[in-house]
Amino acid sequence: AQSVTQLGSHVSVSEGALVLLRCNYSSSVPPYLFWYVQYPNQGLQLLLKYTTGATLVKGINGFEAEFKKSETSFHLTKPSAHMSDAAEYFCAVSQGGGNKLTFGTGTQLKVEL
Amino acid sequence: DTAVSQTPKYLVTQMGNDKSIKCEQNLGHDTMYWYKQDSKKFLKIMFSYNNKELIINETVPNRFSPKSPDKAHLNLHINSLELGDSAVYFCASSQDPAQPQHFGDGTRLSIL
Numbered sequence: 297a298q299s300v301t302q303l304g305s306h307v308s309v310s311e312g313a314l315v316l317l318r319c320n321y322s323s324s325v326p327p328y329l330f331w332y333v334q335y336p337n338q339g340l341q342l343l344l345k346y347t348t349g350a351t352l353v354k355g356i357n358g359f360e361a362e363f364k365k366s367e368t369s370f371h372l373t374k375p376s377a378h379m380s381d382a383a384e385y386f387c388a389v390s391q392g393g394g395n396k397l398t399f400g401t402g403t404q405l406k407v408e409l
Numbered sequence: 410d411t412a413v414s415q416t417p418k419y420l421v422t423q424m425g426n427d428k429s430i431k432c433e434q435n436l437g438h439d440t441m442y443w444y445k446q447d448s449k450k451f452l453k454i455m456f457s458y459n460n461k462e463l464i465i466n467e468t469v470p471n472r473f474s475p476k477s478p479d480k481a482h483l484n485l486h487i488n489s490l491e492l493g494d495s496a497v498y499f500c501a502s503s504q505d506p507a508q509p510q511h512f513g514d515g516t517r518l519s520i521l
Contacts, residue, residue: 330509334450339413339499339512384450396465397442397501397510399452 298323298389302400310408311341314362315374317403319361322368328390329370329399331361335383346370357381382407412436415500415513422490423521430485430516432500438511439504440464441483443475446497446515455498458483487518495520 303318321327328347332340344355351363357380361372370387387400413434422428434441440467443455457465461477472488487494497517501510 306439332512337515337517339514340452340501342509345509386452396454396457397444398454402450402452404450 298327298391298398299385300398300400302385302403304385304403305401306404306406308406308408309377311379312376313360315372315377315381315405317372317385317387317405319370319372319400320368321340321370321387321389323389323391325391329357329361329363330388330390331359331370332386332388333383334386334402340386343372360369377405377407379407379409381405411413412511413500413502413513415516417497417516418514419444419517421519424490426490426493427486427488428490429487430500430518432483432485432513434481434500434502434511434512436502436511438502439480440482440502441477442501442503442510443483443485444499444501444512446499448496452499456483456485457494467493490518490520492520494518 301320317357331343334340343359344353346353346363354360361373385403388397396403416431440459442457446452455469456475458477474486477483495517499515500513503510
């Protein structure tokens with residue numbers, strides 16, 4: 297079975313500050329890992345993914361995440377927050393078998409002036 | 410061009426009614442999904458179809474019946490709607506497990 301834990305349902309940062317959203321996973325096989333962003337009243341948009349290869353992956357809008365197998369983590373970071381980054385962020389894991397995505401409970405990011 | 414499109418965007422209906430949500434993808438993907446997002450934003454998979462065949466059914470009540478007439482379409486029919494069915498339903502598609510899923514904008518279902 298696979299599962300995802302996102303620590304912190306709400307994260308607040310100042311504009312220009314570092315963004316760090318935490319994600320830990322459990323998977324019985326090497327996982328595929330994803331971060332999605334959801335803006336109000338919209339669907340989910342892919343930020344970045346890890347499947348194999350380089351453990352530091354870069355995504356859209358300046359976000360990146362690092363796969364750390366020893367820590368079973370896939371934390372999302374952005375060096376400098378922008379007001380437009382305010383949204384709900386979901387970490388998800390897939391391990392094949394129909395490509396079922398298991399989502400974390402989400403982290404709402406608030407960016408303050 | 411919209412990659413994954415769902416209709417309707419909003420659906421308000423009374424308890425006990427039957428309703429359908431349609432989903433179409435123009436990405437040429439083989440696999441399509443339905444997810445339910447509850448009021449706390451929690452997302453959970455309901456169904457997955459690969460080339461019109463059901464491959465995932467996550468203990469969803471049998472009042473929910475997905476139908477895939479072809480691999481580009483996956484519709485969701487719900488019988489005897491209950492208050493607890495109020496949620497946002499997302500359709501998604503993907504080509505294979507290593508590729509990300511593409512999501513529609515969701516259908517917000519409200520039961521009165």
